[in-house]
Each structure stands twice: as structure tokens, then as C-alpha cells.
Amino acid sequence: MVDRDELLTLYEQMAVIRRTEKAAHDLFLSGLVKGTTHLAAGHEAIAVGTSAALRPDDYVFATYRGHHHAMARGATPEECLAELMSRATGLCKAKGGSMHLTKADAFMLGSYAIVGAHLPMAVGAAWSARLRGTQQLAVAFFGDGATNIGAFHEALNLAAVWKLPVLFVCENNLYMEYTPIADVTAVARPAADRAPSYGIPGEVVDGNDVVAVRDAVAALARRARAGDGPALLEAETYRHFGHSRADPATYRPAEEVERWLKHDPLDLARGRLVELGVPEETVTAADERARDVVQKAVQAAKAAPPADPGEALTDVWADGGAAWRT
């Protein structure tokens, strides 16, 4: 069950993320965002639904496709866009960039661009939570492609034998970069089908349904906090853009794209709000607030000063410096 107010909040969060992603895309095309971006438009319900089921001090580890996770855990669109636009006010002082958004004070411990590398880190964070006697969970979000890398298997096994409170959340968007995951994976469900070999639950959820995600995560989180160990959730979703940058994703069959675009997480939530009796105008007002927030964020990021060159030689060591010799 979800009440209207809660669902409206989740909807608005997703709308802000969606608009921020669109803004990032436009800024990239207009040359204001360098390098690359991996947009998560289409994946919003996974980030927002999971966050809704977590405690604020649960740890989150994400991938290079992590704008939505940073924002779902409290990074503002302005901080994120400023980071992408190499501004001094960026989330990581413009040293991280799109692929490394991190908001440590919100327990969002980073976005990692080596596929699968952060899964063992999440295991370590959960281990640490247990050693310190807190009830924190650690959540690792990753793509379907990550399920074929060694670190995934090492992390699952270690979390299972040590019975740690880790949730492994796979965003299965059917593709790695350009290759369908089904072409290179021996099982049908790249994440969930592997769970039994580590003796842990492996569930599948509609990753575009924010309420379903929230409920699935809440159940697995309860279990993990009770000491019953890790679990794996495979959330089925689809990315609206290509893999990165201006990838037009022409390798995807038109009817598949169409089917998934019709199954948009925002539309789904909107439909459910209306079913719950929320007036259309209320939903539209939420949309407008989201638009305003993101518009202001774009303006603020554009107006922010560029990255400070002096920052290039700080933050390697804990003393803030970078000197490697005496």
C-alpha cells in the first residue's frame, strides 16, 4: 500500500531526476558538459523506490550511471549539474564528473566506473556496520552487464558466508553497452538466477514501478536487518537514451523501444496517483515544481565559477595534499 502523499513525493522526485537528466543531455549537446554522460532516464523508479525503503544512514554505492542514485539520496540537481559542467560548486569540486557523483554526508559513497568494482565495497560497508553494531544496510546498484564479472561473484559469496546486511540491486535494462545481455549470459535472469548458487534470495521486480520497488526493497531490507543476510533484487527496466553521450541506440528494435517507452515509470506513477483520486492539477503542479527546480539548477550551475585550478593538487592524501616525497 502506498498513500497519496507519499506517492506524490516519489513522483516529484522522479520528475526532478528525469528533468535533470534531460538537462544534462541538452547541456552535453550544447558543449557545456565535457567527457561523457550515462543517463538514467527510465531508471528513476529504482533509485527513488529503493531510497524510500531505506534509512537515511544506509550506505549506497552506484555505477557511472548514477545521477539518479546521487539525487535520490539527496544530492541536488544544482550540485550534480555543476559537477558535470566542471564548476567549482560541483558535488566533488569537479574532480569526479558524471561517472563519479558522490554525496558522502548522505551516505551515498560513490559512483564507480569499473564495472562491478563497488560490489565488494558494499560488502565491506555492511561488514563495518555489523562490526560497529549499527543497523545500517549497504546497497549496491549495478547493471546486468556487471553480473558476469568476477567481483560480482566474489562479493555475493562473501556477503552470504558472512551473512551481511547487503542488498544487491541489479538494474537490468537488457543491454550492456551495445550488446544484449541475453547474448552473452548463460542464464535467463542475469542476476536473480545466480542468487541460488550463493544461497541467497533472488527476486525480480518491475523496476519501472516505484511502489513495487519500494516494497520489494523494504521486505529484503527487513530481512537483512534482522540478521538473515544479503539478498539480490533484479529490477527490470529500460534506458531511454543510448548507453552514453549521443549514442542513438539504433541497435534496439523499434517495437521493443516503443513497448518500454509506454511502460514509463513516471506515467505509471501518474496513472496510479489518478487512480488514488489525486486531481490531475495536483500532479501537474508537482511537474511544474520539478521543472522550476531544474531550470533554476541549470541557471545556477551555468553562473557558478569554473573549477579552481588549485584543486588539481589537493585531496590525494588525508592531509589534503598530493606530495609523494619528502
Add this chain to the structure above:
Amino acid sequence: MADVISYREAVAEGIAREMRRDPAVVCLGEDIGEAGGVFKTTAGLLKEFGPERVWDTPISEQAIVGAAMGAAMTGMRPVAEIMFSDFLACCWDYLANEIPKVRYMTGGQVTVPLVVRTANGGGLGFGAQHSQATENWALTVPGLKIAAPATPADVIGMMAAAIRSDDPVVFFEHKGLLASKGAPAPPGHVVELGRAAVVREGADVTLVALASMVPLALKAADVLAGEGIGVEVVDLRCLVPLDVSTVLASLDRTSRLVTVEENPYQGGWGATLVSVVADEGFALLDAPVRRVAGECVPLPFADVLEEQVIPTVDKVVAAVRSLAAY
């Protein structure tokens, strides 16, 4: 206190001292608990500190170091063991891409205070995949501190500094030194990282060595003393931070430099040291510099073959002689 302690015992003693003073220090690795480590360098830790602080892991190098990283990011001070330094390659992603970069790419938000300990180097006839001196691998990575003690007292003192360091430290324990004995370390012994030691004074040639090459250099110095050549031996102790000032001060006295490296010549730490000297201490030199280093071959098995490819007393003596006569 016993009047001598072995290098092997010093490892466990060094870790135990830190575990006694700081409950955040925990150990993990393969066979480190009941078995006391394959080199018996963790003997007694499980008994004293129990299974909540000394964790046996599966053979999962990525999970070991990745979990240590996650724990370090969330309040613990993990000490991870990678059995043989050759196996660092199995978790190289963590040492090259994850652990050393997180602080920087998050703009200083997250620090990673951990120690990765590993048995390094040749001399025991383990063959090409268990005998390499790999400290150079780490030397190429900004963001790692590198410790490689040569004596039991230094093992204890540098272990204390490494575990207390807020930065990640790779701690190379030399297999060829494990059975060696030396003076015990007084209570509270801490050897600051990045402080080289002049372990023998001499006026003619400076020999700079690391780990197992230190006793070798000292033996060569004895031989050369018989020929009237005064050799000053500098034990570098750490590669990062690199104590350039002690080396330059020694050259100010001797004006001649030889480095003694177990690793292959190609890309060895001596090359970095020598280039710094050429940059900043050229005027101190009265002769070319010499590097006695390993050959660029995998480490062979038989002693007679190994002697061909890693430094020996004779090779060091020959290099020093040629310089003394220059």
C-alpha cells in the same frame, strides 16, 4: 622482553599492538585465523582478538581488498592480507583504480584508511608466480603509500604508522627476511612513514636499498670496507612517501650513488630515485649513478638461476668498485 624477535613474529606483534590500542582495527585474509597465516605472520591474533576481529576469507582477492575498502570508508581500519604479492594482480583494480582514487575523485569527501599486507620477493625458491618483488607496481599509482621494512623493529614501528595512517598503505613483508632476527621494538614504537634510515655510515659511495636488499647491501659494504672503500647504506624503508632529503644528504657526503633493487631494472623504483637525484642533486655527484637491479625475466626456480637474475653481494660489490674508481 626477549632480546631478539624474528621478522615473522614482528608482523603479528605489530598488528596485535595496534589491535590492542584501537578497536577499529580488524584483519581479514585467507588462512589468517586458526592457521595463523601461511607464513605464520598472523599467529596468535585469532586467539587474542577472536573471530569478530580476525576474519578468514574465501579465496577472493577482489572481495578481500574491496571489502576492506568499504569497511575503511565507513569507520574501520582494516588490515587485509594478500598471501603472496604476485596475487595483488588479482585485485589490481582495487589498488590501481579504486582505493587510491576515491579521495581525490570525491573532492576529499571519503578517505580510505586501510593496510594491504603482502609477502613479497624471492629467495625461497617458489618460482615465477610466487617470488616477484612487486612494490614497483604500486609505485606507479598516485594515492598509495608503500612501506617495505627490512628489520623486525621497523616492521613493528612501520606497521603502527601504516595502520594509524589515514591514507591507504601497501605493506610489503619480504619473504626472504621472515626468519631473520633483530632487536625488539620498545613499547609504543612508531616509525614515521617516509623516513629513510642511514644504517651504515661511509664516506665514499651511497648504497640505497629496500627490504631484503638492505642486508645484502650491508654485506657488500663489509666486503668493500676490507678494500678501503667506505660505503654508506641507506635503508629507504618507504617508496611513498619517498625520503629524497636523506638520500641527497648522504650524497652530499659521498658524491656517488648506487641503488640496489630486487625488482626488474625496467621501471624499477631506482629509476625514479635516480631521476630525482639527477634533477635536484646533479651538482652533488662526482660519478655516474649505477643501478643494480633484477633482470627483465620472470623469476626462475633454481637457486643458481635466481642468482643470475637478482642482485647478489658480488654484483653490488662490483658496481660500487667501478664507481669508487671513477
